[in-house]
Amino acid sequence: MSKVKTRRPARPGTRMTIKDLAQKLGLSITTISRALNGYSDVGEATRQRVIEAARTTGYRPNRNARRLVMQRTHSFGWIRTDSEGLFADPHFVEVFAGVLRAAGQHNYDVTFAAERDKDQTELYDRYIREQSVDGFIIELPRPNDPRITLLLEAGVPFVVHGREARHTHYSWVDVDNRGLFRALVGAMIDSGHKRIAFINGDETYCYALERRIGVGEALAERDLPPETVRVLNSRHPMGMFGFQLTQQALEDKKATAILYSSSIMAVEGQAAIARSGRRAGRDIAVATMDDELRYVDLSPYANIFSFVRSSLHAAGQAIVEELVRQCESDPSPHGTMMPARFHMLPGLKTEGLPGTAAAPPAPGQGGMSQAPSGRPETSKRCSNLSLTGEKPILSPGWKVELPD
Amino acid sequence: MSKVKTRRPARPGTRMTIKDLAQKLGLSITTISRALNGYSDVGEATRQRVIEAARTTGYRPNRNARRLVMQRTHSFGWIRTDSEGLFADPHFVEVFAGVLRAAGQHNYDVTFAAERDKDQTELYDRYIREQSVDGFIIELPRPNDPRITLLLEAGVPFVVHGREARHTHYSWVDVDNRGLFRALVGAMIDSGHKRIAFINGDETYCYALERRIGVGEALAERDLPPETVRVLNSRHPMGMFGFQLTQQALEDKKATAILYSSSIMAVEGQAAIARSGRRAGRDIAVATMDDELRYVDLSPYANIFSFVRSSLHAAGQAIVEELVRQCESDPSPHGTMMPARFHMLPGLKTEGLPGTAAAPPAPGQGGMSQAPSGRPETSKRCSNLSLTGEKPILSPGWKVELPD
DNA sequence: CCGAATTGCCAAAACGTTTTAGATCGCTAA
DNA sequence: TTAGCGATCTAAAACGTTTTGGCAATTCGG
Numbered sequence: 001m002s003k004v005k006t007r008r009p010a011r012p013g014t015r016m017t018i019k020d021l022a023q024k025l026g027l028s029i030t031t032i033s034r035a036l037n038g039y040s041d042v043g044e045a046t047r048q049r050v051i052e053a054a055r056t057t058g059y060r061p062n063r064n065a066r067r068l069v070m071q072r073t074h075s076f077g078w079i080r081t082d083s084e085g086l087f088a089d090p091h092f093v094e095v096f097a098g099v100l101r102a103a104g105q106h107n108y109d110v111t112f113a114a115e116r117d118k119d120q121t122e123l124y125d126r127y128i129r130e131q132s133v134d135g136f137i138i139e140l141p142r143p144n145d146p147r148i149t150l151l152l153e154a155g156v157p158f159v160v161h162g163r164e165a166r167h168t169h170y171s172w173v174d175v176d177n178r179g180l181f182r183a184l185v186g187a188m189i190d191s192g193h194k195r196i197a198f199i200n201g202d203e204t205y206c207y208a209l210e211r212r213i214g215v216g217e218a219l220a221e222r223d224l225p226p227e228t229v230r231v232l233n234s235r236h237p238m239g240m241f242g243f244q245l246t247q248q249a250l251e252d253k254k255a256t257a258i259l260y261s262s263s264i265m266a267v268e269g270q271a272a273i274a275r276s277g278r279r280a281g282r283d284i285a286v287a288t289m290d291d292e293l294r295y296v297d298l299s300p301y302a303n304i305f306s307f308v309r310s311s312l313h314a315a316g317q318a319i320v321e322e323l324v325r326q327c328e329s330d331p332s333p334h335g336t337m338m339p340a341r342f343h344m345l346p347g348l349k350t351e352g353l354p355g356t357a358a359a360p361p362a363p364g365q366g367g368m369s370q371a372p373s374g375r376p377e378t379s380k381r382c383s384n385l386s387l388t389g390e391k392p393i394l395s396p397g398w399k400v401e402l403p404d
Numbered sequence: 405m406s407k408v409k410t411r412r413p414a415r416p417g418t419r420m421t422i423k424d425l426a427q428k429l430g431l432s433i434t435t436i437s438r439a440l441n442g443y444s445d446v447g448e449a450t451r452q453r454v455i456e457a458a459r460t461t462g463y464r465p466n467r468n469a470r471r472l473v474m475q476r477t478h479s480f481g482w483i484r485t486d487s488e489g490l491f492a493d494p495h496f497v498e499v500f501a502g503v504l505r506a507a508g509q510h511n512y513d514v515t516f517a518a519e520r521d522k523d524q525t526e527l528y529d530r531y532i533r534e535q536s537v538d539g540f541i542i543e544l545p546r547p548n549d550p551r552i553t554l555l556l557e558a559g560v561p562f563v564v565h566g567r568e569a570r571h572t573h574y575s576w577v578d579v580d581n582r583g584l585f586r587a588l589v590g591a592m593i594d595s596g597h598k599r600i601a602f603i604n605g606d607e608t609y610c611y612a613l614e615r616r617i618g619v620g621e622a623l624a625e626r627d628l629p630p631e632t633v634r635v636l637n638s639r640h641p642m643g644m645f646g647f648q649l650t651q652q653a654l655e656d657k658k659a660t661a662i663l664y665s666s667s668i669m670a671v672e673g674q675a676a677i678a679r680s681g682r683r684a685g686r687d688i689a690v691a692t693m694d695d696e697l698r699y700v701d702l703s704p705y706a707n708i709f710s711f712v713r714s715s716l717h718a719a720g721q722a723i724v725e726e727l728v729r730q731c732e733s734d735p736s737p738h739g740t741m742m743p744a745r746f747h748m749l750p751g752l753k754t755e756g757l758p759g760t761a762a763a764p765p766a767p768g769q770g771g772m773s774q775a776p777s778g779r780p781e782t783s784k785r786c787s788n789l790s791l792t793g794e795k796p797i798l799s800p801g802w803k804v805e806l807p808d
Numbered sequence: 809c810c811g812a813a814t815t816g817c818c819a820a821a822a823c824g825t826t827t828t829a830g831a832t833c834g835c836t837a838a
Numbered sequence: 839t840t841a842g843c844g845a846t847c848t849a850a851a852a853c854g855t856t857t858t859g860g861c862a863a864t865t866c867g868g
Contacts, residue, residue: 033825061824062824082504271704431818465856471823472853473857
């Protein structure tokens with residue numbers, strides 16, 4: 001008994017290697033490699049011969065051998081926690097679609113794993129030591145996120161979707177959560193609303209915290225008391241349970257407007273509003289952050305909701321562009337602020353609402369100074385909302401140099 | 405000018421290798437490897453020394469070297485088409501969550517790529533030749549699917565989520581689409597409904613086609629004309645556009661019941677029903693296939709919808725179990741039929757509906773013979789529907805031997 | 809006390825690439 | 839004539855593991 005484990009017999013199907021190809025053509029493996037990889041020290045005739053032979057035999061270099069010698073995997077790591085049903089988050093799919101599209105264009109793929117231990121960083125550490133990937137995608141950062149600390153120490157490329165205040169020198173892709181929500185609530189207030197419910201995500205995540213801070217700033221700017229806005233938090237990281245939360249919000253009979261942190265909750269909430277006997281857009285104003293979730297059909301609500309729209313698909317693409325840049329040219333950190341657009345119904349439908357005075361909407365005052373294409377645009381009517389087919393891909397925003 | 409491309413300088417951070425560890429301990433690399441891999445021909449004292457040293461130095465074997473020599477990647481490939489917005493399909497996330505959880509438990513990860521060419525098989529072929537993964541996950545098969553043909557020829561492990569009639573010797577995980585929908589429509593008819601709208605997915609996919617066939621069988625069994633059921637197809641592979649399709653369905657004033665192929669469409673359709681002045685569950689019966697999409701909150705409709713529930717999360721897990729089995733022990737193909745449960749409101753709420761006669765529900769006659777735990781269960785009230793937190797993981801069903 | 813079995817370890821081969829550092833050959837310029 | 843040079847090609851060394859086959863030393867059975 002010399003060993004305890006036995007090896008499975010190698011699969012019979014023998015694949016073509018570079019050695020076979022060299023033998024077949026009477027060339028050295030060096031030449032094959034260099035011909036296929038576009039080096040200039042191989043004759044044009046030879047190169048054509050090699051390429052043709054590779055094509056007909058279907059030769060493809062073994063990726064693991066290549067990875068081993070080149071110390072590069074051409075794969076990005078994406079590790080998600082398995083808990084809280086967070087995996088089934090619809091926002092995730094949208095980002096994922098963008099990530100995968102852009103990754104494919106750059107000839108990368110994405111290695112996915114579920115973090116199963118309490119220690120959030122264990123799998124990251126392992127993937128780094130095993131050289132499984134070239135870089136990481138980090139999402140949903142929390143204040144003082146240990147993953148960022150680890151990756152900075154390890155010196156591995158990574159991009160955070162979102163931002164976190166504790167660390168500074170890292171790459172991120174984000175929207176101006178604080179500014180957007182300051183503007184949104186500001187518009188509501190300036191339209192005459194005096195009691196507003198804000199149904200936010202889980203504020204232990206930075207993005208939701210920033211949104212709340214933005215709301216607070218809008219109040220402070222106008223010397224209004226905190227009670228003007230009642231904040232309700234979803235237990236789900238990205239916001240669900242919209243039905244229940246809306247029911248809670250409606251308990252306050254004086255509330256004339258609801259602001260949602262995600263369109264899922266906004267749509268879910270419609271049932272609760274209807275059940276309460278009110279009608280959205282007439283008895284109560286509804287505004288929401290719209291992340292362009294491709295399968296949340298907002299078109300039935302196009303004349304009811306005001307919203308701020310930003311593309312998660314584009315964010316996913318921007319994340320990959322940044323990762324590729326870090327891995328292939330310049331490892332210095334960059335932040336990318338994604339654009340957002342305001343689509344506001346006139347006066348947030350304030351006319352006729354109890355407790356409001358008719359006033360022109362004045363969306364987007366302040367907070368958007370550093371976001372040119374994010375500058376609020378007012379539109380009377382929501383266009384392009386139907387989900388008939390492929391959405392156009394937005395340009396991935398613009399770059400912001402991080403201060404040193 | 406000897407080469408056209410330049411190599412990036414190696415990253416300074418030098419990682420610990422097995423050689424370093426051997427040197428440090430005064431042992432051969434063979435011993436390190438065998439100690440760490442649990443072979444019995446290394447002394448217990450030595451083994452402890454090695455394990456301790458590996459722990460303190462944080463040594464982890466280079467995964468690419470390991471893959472190269474072992475001819476095994478411990479990764480499964482999942483390739484999706486980038487088109488049609490199919491990527492953002494919410495059903496996908498649910499399966500994905502299950503796949504990743506099970507994969508993690510077996511120490512696999514998932515390599516993801518987007519198929520960007522028209523040729524659906526190109527990337528598969530490439531991944532096989534490059535030995536990038538140990539096996540594949542195939543989803544949404546279409547009749548005579550070229551991917552299955554390719555993978556069978558290549559002799560690579562793979563599991564199809566769904567089934568396809570043309571090929572036989574392959575592994576699959578599926579529900580009994582045909583039997584379930586035969587039973588569902590049968591129950592509707594037997595409850596007295598004489599005009600039914602069936603809002604199905606895209607019938608160029610096998611799963612939707614099977615469902616339609618099942619519906620047809622229910623009619624044939626009862627000698628009813630095809631017009632009894634009006635079929636409307638979503639352009640989206642897995643079913644969306646529920647609002648518009650429901651509006652179409654409601655044009656038929658005599659229709660007393662709507663059957664949805666997915667809960668997304670069912671929920672979307674609610675707005676259309678409400679807008680038409682009818683009330684679901686009173687003026688019109690609603691039944692749906694419920695794939696337990698974690699973020700489609702069905703609880704507001706718990707007393708309105710009848711449904712058949714099956715867990716995509718469990719399906720994802722079953723897929724991985726099957727892949728692991730194929731890769732690590734027995735490569736012969738197995739089919740796994742996932743269980744489903746009927747949750748029927750009494751009589752499908754037929755009482756008081758125009759054009760129906762009161763009749764007891766008789767769900768699930770026929771079609772379920774080979775699906776023991778899929779045998780319809782009737783429940784008066786839908787329980788456990790709220791989405792408060794983690795869903796329990798269902799057992800992955802039972803095995804069905806494929807005929808030879 | 810001797811041969812055989814067992815225990816604990818190791819050198820070297822293999823996995824399939826890329827890259828380094830030449831080697832060869834014909835041509836040109838001095 | 840020859841040194842130099844450009845154009846092609848290649849042998850060998852990496853990359854970091856696992857596995858094969860074997861070698862000592864120790865223990866054991868008789």
